[in-house]
Amino acid sequence: MVSVKSVPSPAIHTDERLHEADHPTSQVARFGADQPLKLDCGVDLAPFQIAYQTYGELNANRSNAILVCHALTGDQHVFNTHPVTGKPGWWETMVGPGRPLDTAQYFIICANVIGGCMGSTGPASTNPATGKPWGLDFPIITIPDMVRAQAMLLDRLGIDTLFSVVGGSMGGMQVLQWTAAYPQRVFSAFAIACSTRHSAQNIAFHELGRQAVMADPDWRGGRYADQSVNPHRGLAVARMAAHITYLSDAALHRKFGRRMQDRELPTFSFDADFQVESYLRYQGSSFVERFDANSYLYLTRAMDYFDIAADHNGVLAEAFRGIKTRFCVVSFTSDWLFPTPESRALVHALNASSARVSFAEIETDRGHDAFLLDVPEFFEISRAFLQSAGKARGLGE
Amino acid sequence: MALQDQTLPLGDIAPRRSGKGRRDHLLVAEMVAPGSKVLDVGCGEGDLLQLLEGRGIDGRGIELSREGVNRCVAKGLAVVQGDADTDLVNYPDDAFDYVILSQTLQATRQPKAVLENLLRIGRSAIVSFPNFGYWKMRLQLLIGGHMPRTENLPATWYDTPNIHFCTIKDFVQLCDEINVKMERAVALDNFGRPVPLTLPWWVWNMFGEQGVFLLSRVEKQG
Numbered sequence: 001m002v003s004v005k006s007v008p009s010p011a012i013h014t015d016e017r018l019h020e021a022d023h024p025t026s027q028v029a030r031f032g033a034d035q036p037l038k039l040d041c042g043v044d045l046a047p048f049q050i051a052y053q054t055y056g057e058l059n060a061n062r063s064n065a066i067l068v069c070h071a072l073t074g075d076q077h078v079f080n081t082h083p084v085t086g087k088p089g090w091w092e093t094m095v096g097p098g099r100p101l102d103t104a105q106y107f108i109i110c111a112n113v114i115g116g117c118m119g120s121t122g123p124a125s126t127n128p129a130t131g132k133p134w135g136l137d138f139p140i141i142t143i144p145d146m147v148r149a150q151a152m153l154l155d156r157l158g159i160d161t162l163f164s165v166v167g168g169s170m171g172g173m174q175v176l177q178w179t180a181a182y183p184q185r186v187f188s189a190f191a192i193a194c195s196t197r198h199s200a201q202n203i204a205f206h207e208l209g210r211q212a213v214m215a216d217p218d219w220r221g222g223r224y225a226d227q228s229v230n231p232h233r234g235l236a237v238a239r240m241a242a243h244i245t246y247l248s249d250a251a252l253h254r255k256f257g258r259r260m261q262d263r264e265l266p267t268f269s270f271d272a273d274f275q276v277e278s279y280l281r282y283q284g285s286s287f288v289e290r291f292d293a294n295s296y297l298y299l300t301r302a303m304d305y306f307d308i309a310a311d312h313n314g315v316l317a318e319a320f321r322g323i324k325t326r327f328c329v330v331s332f333t334s335d336w337l338f339p340t341p342e343s344r345a346l347v348h349a350l351n352a353s354s355a356r357v358s359f360a361e362i363e364t365d366r367g368h369d370a371f372l373l374d375v376p377e378f379f380e381i382s383r384a385f386l387q388s389a390g391k392a393r394g395l396g397e
Numbered sequence: 398m399a400l401q402d403q404t405l406p407l408g409d410i411a412p413r414r415s416g417k418g419r420r421d422h423l424l425v426a427e428m429v430a431p432g433s434k435v436l437d438v439g440c441g442e443g444d445l446l447q448l449l450e451g452r453g454i455d456g457r458g459i460e461l462s463r464e465g466v467n468r469c470v471a472k473g474l475a476v477v478q479g480d481a482d483t484d485l486v487n488y489p490d491d492a493f494d495y496v497i498l499s500q501t502l503q504a505t506r507q508p509k510a511v512l513e514n515l516l517r518i519g520r521s522a523i524v525s526f527p528n529f530g531y532w533k534m535r536l537q538l539l540i541g542g543h544m545p546r547t548e549n550l551p552a553t554w555y556d557t558p559n560i561h562f563c564t565i566k567d568f569v570q571l572c573d574e575i576n577v578k579m580e581r582a583v584a585l586d587n588f589g590r591p592v593p594l595t596l597p598w599w600v601w602n603m604f605g606e607q608g609v610f611l612l613s614r615v616e617k618q619g
Contacts, residue, residue: 351477354489354492358469358470358477362467385470388473
């Protein structure tokens with residue numbers, strides 16, 4: 001029989017991951033029954049909580065706050081050791097002392113999105129009505145819901161106006177939603193590798209991922225946590241497929257080519273002979289250690305539903321009419337998930353709204369994930385945009 | 398042969414941005430009323446925009462080259478990557494007080510359409526371009542028998558981005574044709590100095606190395 005080695009099951013961090021959903025290693029803002037989160041689907045979510053991290057210090061006139069919005073599988077741990085994996089924060093290239101998002105200059109906030117699994121209320125959190133994880137009883141959430149929750153957090157923190165809101169991918173969608181929903185609360189907006197709506201191709205990839213999760217017999221209609229199982233195989237496959245979309249043909253070829261993994265010759269089996277296979281399996285198995293399968297379903301769905309123009313009579317420019325926010329839009333040449341024409345459409349709409357916008361396309365072969373990697377030209381632009389916006393805001397004077 | 402010695406050893410191909418280039422920018426900047434909103438089409442590395450912003454003018458830019466755009470953004474300027482030929486249509490009417498086209502008209506595919514768009518988007522337009530009627534240009538073609546090359550236009554005919562050269566006279570004719578009013582016209586000589594206003598047009602067309610025009614729409618009647 002041809003040998004097959006399946007993706008190894010995660011065992012090491014399960015307890016920590018489950019614990020984080022309700023009791024995060026973060027600051028938590030709790031909202032009671034009197035302060036429900038009004039969701040787009042019509043449900044009032046209450047009670048709920050938002051887990052968040054902050055870095056740097058809020059200045060005396062509360063004008064130096066930057067909200068970082070995380071991507072689909074990110075979380076609030078931007079610039080600190082991750083409580084589950086023990087790895088460094090996901091954006092330590094961008095955030096920190098002397099980095100473009102300089103913690104010596106700005107007060108940086110990052111909150112786990114609603115629907116996430118790192119301490120903000122989501123399908124992995126305990127449903128107070130049943131004492132069990134919400135699972136699929138959790139209402140469907142949208143990008144505007146995430147932003148509404150963040151706005152409530154800022155109210156709680158006493159921050160009226162953000163100096164900037166910054167994010168890539170799903171984080172970029174939140175940035176755009178912030179400017180459309182609360183233009184007067186956003187002095188500058190930095191939208192990276194994103195779009196004002198999720199494309200058909202992207203919805204298709206998300207559907208593939210969700211079907212992979214649901215096809216895992218351990219998913220059990222979303223009630224896996226009650227039964228002490230985890231659809232880790234399905235979620236790993238979803239992650240593997242998605243991860244390919246975050247890279248590029250050129251980057252995969254440069255990184256792996258057709259090189260073999262710890263062997264000279266093919267084994268004539270379905271083992272991970274190729275380095276690229278081994279890499280993908282690793283991506284899949286390390287992801288399931290830290291992420292909840294149901295959360296993955298909910299958050300991909302939120303991205304699918306995102307379409308700012310649809311909320312403004314189909315005219316994108318209407319969403320930004322008369323806006324005073326300073327925008328910077330960045331795309332990457334090899335990003336085929338959120339290709340440059342999508343950013344360009346956004347820029348045209350912003351121009352039509354007379355908004356102050358900078359737009360740069362960065363040349364790189366590293367695909368969509370370039371915004372998380374060490375790309376000096378991207379950092380230079382980020383730094384310059386924030387510095388010039390800071391000057392206009394009177395920061396550092 | 399003296400002529401060739403004078404014009405051909407050009408060193409690097411990049412156009413010189415210092416000296417005379419700055420004079421051109423200063424003249425353009427001086428034409429812009431304080432506190433206005435300006436779009437610089439083909440803004441290069443943002444030198445003119447920086448000059449304008451330094452004077453309290455709300456400046457935006459479009460630039461074709463990715464390197465140019467990224468340098469502008471890195472200077473904190475509001476510049477987007479775009480093409481004057483294809484992207485101006487995306488801007489609404491009357492979006493700006495001035496739209497500037499500095500040393501770019503000759504590189505567009507449809508100069509007439511671009512000019513019309515400038516005056517749709519902006520209430521005024523400022524256009525500067527190298528004058529192909531400049532005596533050194535004429536002389537190179539007449540005596541040298543080759544396509545003219547100058548310090549400001551050092552590219553050879555086969556690698557130049559400039560595909561629609563015109564003279565000051567040609568440009569004035571185009572303005573008449575599309576019903577554009579010339580508010581101000583300045584020809585700059587070899588040293589970036591204005592050719593005296595009292596001199597006739599043919600002198601401008603001969604001795605102006607570049608023309609700088611402040612244009613406005615002729616409001617339609619009835």
